[in-house]
Amino acid sequence: MDNCVSLAELLLPNIDKTPEYFENLYPARNLSEGARVTRVAPSPTGYLHLGVLFTSLVNRITATSTGGIFYTRIEDTDKKREVAGGIEDIIDGLNRFGINIDEGFISGNEQKGDYGPYQQSHRAEIYQTYVKDLIKKGLAYPCFCTAEDLEATRKIQEENKIRTGYHGEYAKHRDITYEEAKVLIEEGKQFVIRLRSPGSEEHRIAFEDTIKGKIEMPENDEDFVLLKSDGIPTYHFAHAIDDHLMHTTHVLRGDEWISSVPKHIQLFKLLGFKVPKYGHVSPIMKLDAGAKRKISKRKDPEAAVHFFAEQGYEPICVIEYLMTIAASDFEDWRRANPDADYRTFKFNLKKMSVSGALFDENKLNDVSKIKIAAMKSDEVYIRLTTWAKEFDNEFYELLTQNPDFTKGMLAIDRDDAKKPRKDIAKWNEAKEYFAYFFNNLYTPCQTLPEHINANDAKAFLTEYKKVYDANDDRQGWFDKIKAIAPSLGFAAETKEYKANPDAFKGSAGDLSTILRIAITGRTSTPDLCSIMQVLGMTECFRRIDTMIEVL
Numbered sequence: 135m136d137n138c139v140s141l142a143e144l145l146l147p148n149i150d151k152t153p154e155y156f157e158n159l160y161p162a163r164n165l166s167e168g169a170r171v172t173r174v175a176p177s178p179t180g181y182l183h184l185g186v187l188f189t190s191l192v193n194r195i196t197a198t199s200t201g202g203i204f205y206t207r208i209e210d211t212d213k214k215r216e217v218a219g220g221i222e223d224i225i226d227g228l229n230r231f232g233i234n235i236d237e238g239f240i241s242g243n244e245q246k247g248d249y250g251p252y253q254q255s256h257r258a259e260i261y262q263t264y265v266k267d268l269i270k271k272g273l274a275y276p277c278f279c280t281a282e283d284l285e286a287t288r289k290i291q292e293e294n295k296i297r298t299g300y301h302g303e304y305a306k307h308r309d310i311t312y313e314e315a316k317v318l319i320e321e322g323k324q325f326v327i328r329l330r331s332p333g334s335e336e337h338r339i340a341f342e343d344t345i346k347g348k349i350e351m352p353e354n355d356e357d358f359v360l361l362k363s364d365g366i367p368t369y370h371f372a373h374a375i376d377d378h379l380m381h382t383t384h385v386l387r388g389d390e391w392i393s394s395v396p397k398h399i400q401l402f403k404l405l406g407f408k409v410p411k412y413g414h415v416s417p418i419m420k421l422d423a424g425a426k427r428k429i430s431k432r433k434d435p436e437a438a439v440h441f442f443a444e445q446g447y448e449p450i451c452v453i454e455y456l457m458t459i460a461a462s463d464f465e466d467w468r469r470a471n472p473d474a475d476y477r478t479f480k481f482n483l484k485k486m487s488v489s490g491a492l493f494d495e496n497k498l499n500d501v502s503k504i505k506i507a508a509m510k511s512d513e514v515y516i517r518l519t520t521w522a523k524e525f526d527n528e529f530y531e532l533l534t535q536n537p538d539f540t541k542g543m544l545a546i547d548r549d550d551a552k553k554p555r556k557d558i559a560k561w562n563e564a565k566e567y568f569a570y571f572f573n574n575l576y577t578p579c580q581t582l583p584e585h586i587n588a589n590d591a592k593a594f595l596t597e598y599k600k601v602y603d604a605n606d607d608r609q610g611w612f613d614k615i616k617a618i619a620p621s622l623g624f625a626a627e628t629k630e631y632k633a634n635p636d637a638f639k640g641s642a643g644d645l646s647t648i649l650r651i652a653i654t655g656r657t658s659t660p661d662l663c664s665i666m667q668v669l670g671m672t673e674c675f676r677r678i679d680t681m682i683e684v685l
């Protein structure tokens with residue numbers, strides 16, 4: 135034991151605090167029974183990834199539905215992989231998607247809460263204090279092996295068909311004495327601190343994963359690294375210390391960490407900490423040439439959350455879609471509660487998919503169309519112009535040069551409609567969709583359907599101009615088309631035409647198609663009567679005249 139205490143002093147002479155100091159500094163949280171404390175702990179190594187957004191949502195909603203706390207912690211122990219602006223990008227992204235952060239980093243440079251600092255690179259003293267204590271107790275020790283030493287051991291293990299790693303008789307410095315360590319340190323040798331694992335491969339441990347159910351694995355027998363040679367902890371050690379001191383009740387993280395759980399449980403126990411509940415979230419998958427694979431940061435544009443912003447997906451639409459992936463019962467709930475805030479959904483981790491769910495862009499678009507269809511024109515105006523201002527300035531200028539005109543356009547088949555059209559999933563579709571409202575965007579297309587003759591079309595348009603009244607409602611508008619039909623040999627009623635197609639050139643519906651083509655260049659659009667009212671009589675007549683000329 136003396137050996138251990140002297141070793142601890144030798145290795146970490148500057149650490150003068152004890153674990154008790156931090157235990158007192160970060161007392162238990164005052165939360166009601168059952169409240170869950172969750173967190174997302176991203177590494178600022180790049181942009182906000184769809185997987186991190188998804189895991190954050192799962193953590194957020196778990197905390198919300200139990201009256202708990204959701205916090206952020208920045209895991210920046212790997213300085214080599216860090217990118218400038220990484221923290222900001224992630225936190226701003228979470229905020230933009232409405233993932234409210236109760237504690238931790240709430241913006242790129244602002245932290246809030248009593249359990250900080252919430253950035254691992256600022257917690258070195260805390261980690262070293264606990265490591266020192268483990269060394270004193272004989273539960274950790276310095277290892278002076280170089281990369282070459284470890285490589286040589288690995289080769290021997292491979293040759294002898296032994297599991298590779300720093301364990302058992304291959305744990306070279308496991309029983310190093312104070313004197314031996316002192317000599318090596320005086321020689322200027324670098325060292326890491328390793329756990330003295332009491333585990334054995336023969337034993338198995340079982341734990342209940344809150345998402346995947348019961349999992350059993352061999353106990354950890356590896357003397358894995360706790361503190362690297364620069365005094366910075368490994369993920370494993372930082373996870374145990376931080377989640378203990380920050381009183382996380384549920385560690386919900388990517389399932390690439392499942393295989394590390396034996397190490398983590400062992401660490402919590404050796405440190406005398408209560409083991410948190412674990413839940414491992416399956417990654418979002420993608421179909422690639424018929425095979426399912428994880429969405430990849432390198433290959434898939436949709437891996438970056440920026441992709442959704444650029445395309446003009448509303449954050450809430452992406453979140454609603456992710457909720458359908460997160461909870462198999464969300465869609466039924468949504469149908470039963472079309473207007474409810476998704477945060478009021480009773481989320482249950484057990485209902486999560488245990489194999490990775492497929493990212494389905496069509497589904498996202500459907501979810502999104504429903505959401506956007508439910509918005510009134512004033513809201514669409516704000517959201518569309520906000521998007522355009524950032525991503526399509528030409529369109530922004532057009533949309534805002536006459537806001538009343540634009541709002542009129544956006545109100546069609548929306549504000550007063552019993553069933554608003556579900557046609558726009560993301561704002562980058564709007565320019566093409568509304569092109570004919572803007573002369574700068576609109577290239578007339580005057581090709582008639584094959585069965586309509588140019589002279590009939592011309593005659594109809596000429597007659598129609600005489601009777602058009604912008605004050606007519608939809609019915610009045612169509613009645614006027616029907617009234618012209620017989621004089622040109624078209625049936626006023628579709629029924630009539632269908633009963634006796636040889637007797638007519640077509641029906642009033644065909645005549646309205648001629649008008650639609652003249653006004654919009656398309657054969658299918660939202661309500662044409664409203665489109666004409668928004669465009670105004672002068673513009674409509676100009677377009678009709680152009681068509682008459684061309685025919």
Ligand code: GLU
Binds near residue numbers: 174175385387
């Ligand atoms: N920094 C880890 C990661 O990005 C966090 C894992 C965890 O949530 O504990 O994968």
